[in-house]
Amino acid sequence: MPLHVILANPRGFCAGVTRAIDIVERAIDRFGAPVYVRHEIVHNRFVVDQLRDKGAVFVDELSDVPAGATTILSAHGVAKAVQKEAKERNLPVIDATCPLVTKVHIQGRRYAKAGRQIVLIGHAGHAEVIGTIGQIDAPVVLVSSADEVAALPFEPDTPIAYVTQTTLSVDDTRGIIAALHERFSDVAGPDVDDICYATQNRQTAVRKLAEVSDVLIVVGSRNSSNSNRLREIGAEMGIRSYLVDGGDDVDPAWVDGVDTVGITAGASAPDALVESVIAKLGRLRDLTVSQLEGVSENVEFSLPPILRRHDTAVRAAAE
Incomplete structure (x- = not known):
């Protein structure tokens, strides 16, 4: 088959x-x-x-x-x-x-200026978390779970404001935000929908994919937070889920007796690596390949001015 x-x-x-x-x-x-x-x-x-x-x-x-x-x-x-x-x-x-990371920095500084205790929802040691903490001129407390919210050393009426790492699990973040509201009476922060659009879209897509797949393969590096979250979502939905750098990492045993394999990729993984996984599977079995319907992304971020100026000069010279 x-x-x-x-x-x-x-x-x-x-x-x-x-x-x-x-x-x-x-x-x-x-x-x-x-x-x-x-x-x-x-x-x-x-x-x-x-x-x-x-x-x-x-x-x-x-x-x-x-x-x-x-x-x-x-x-x-x-x-x-x-x-x-x-x-x-x-x-x-x-x-x-990333402009969406810069947005988090601006939010954090604004909340700190208002005198609120800043809580950063994220993973210790991640480059984005280190950068965000270092962008806010006030004490920042890092939490990564609802249990850690319960251990925060602040009075219930302390004015709290939270910001989030952009690559987190949307569901986990929603639970941490709920825990903050339950623990403290004065909480400010962005809605969970304000988490990076790409993170949300890829997590929504992988949930749909897991519903119709026997095995999930996520293409992305081990140190990629958003790629790890995609694999975790598949595992939470009860299917065998694997994180690979590319086709060379695919174990033939993963598809023994399997009818359908779902493939996705983290936000930093290029299509060439997805193609390498498909090629590896094609060497193991005859394949049919389809794609789920999903959100069309048309977001573009402008380049820094110094590079935009160069582009303008190059175009002018060509004309």
């Missing part, structure tokens, strides 16, 4: 990831290689390796960047201390922070 592959829709790159990759590629074109990128521009090994081949150098800290070198900050955002260090060193910086 042929194996039926069903693709989630939407899947893969979001507007923030597309923008970040474009920034690195255009910076290389505009200023020449190498350009230096602090941390991975997005959490996907394949994308990082491709950009490295084109002339990007990925570093852990700004101290690893040579004087005067073009420097790009990753899509996850950075703390103010990093921005200050870059300014003090007079590094020419291009900020690739």
Whole structure:
């Protein structure tokens, strides 16, 4: 019997990831290689390796960047201390922070200015969380579960405001927000619908996919928060769910006795990796491939002005 592959829709790159990759590629074109990128521009090994081949150098800290070198900050955002260090060193910086992450930073600063205790809903150690905490000039308490809300050392009438990591499970976040409202009498924060549109759309799509699949394969890197959430959703819905970097990671045993495999991809995983998974499955079984109906995403984020100016000059010269 042929194996039926069903693709989630939407899947893969979001507007923030597309923008970040474009920034690195255009910076290389505009200023020449190498350009230096602090941390991975997005959490996907394949994308990082491709950009490295084109002339990007990925570093852990700004101290690893040579004087005067073009420097790009990753899509996850950075703390103010990093921005200050870059300014003090007079590094020419291009900020690739996703605009939706920047929105979280602005919300947090606004709530802090209003005198509220800031609660950040997110995962300790994630690059976006580190950056968000470092963007708010006030104490920030991190929580990742409703149980941690119960342990917060604040009085019930403390004015609380929450902001969220953009790549979380929407359902888990909704539960944490409910716990904050139950514990405290004065809580402000964005609606759960304000979580990154791409995160919500991909999680909704994977739920639909899990309903019609025997096995779920999520394409994405291990350090990708949103990819891990997609796999977890499949597991929570009771189907065997696997996270893979690409086709080479697919175990033939996963499809033994299986009729339908659902495939999706995290927001930082390119279509080429999805195609590699389909190709691997095609070497194991005859395939039929279809795609679920889903939300059409047409969000685009503008590039930083310095790269937009270059594009305008190039077009003018061509004319």
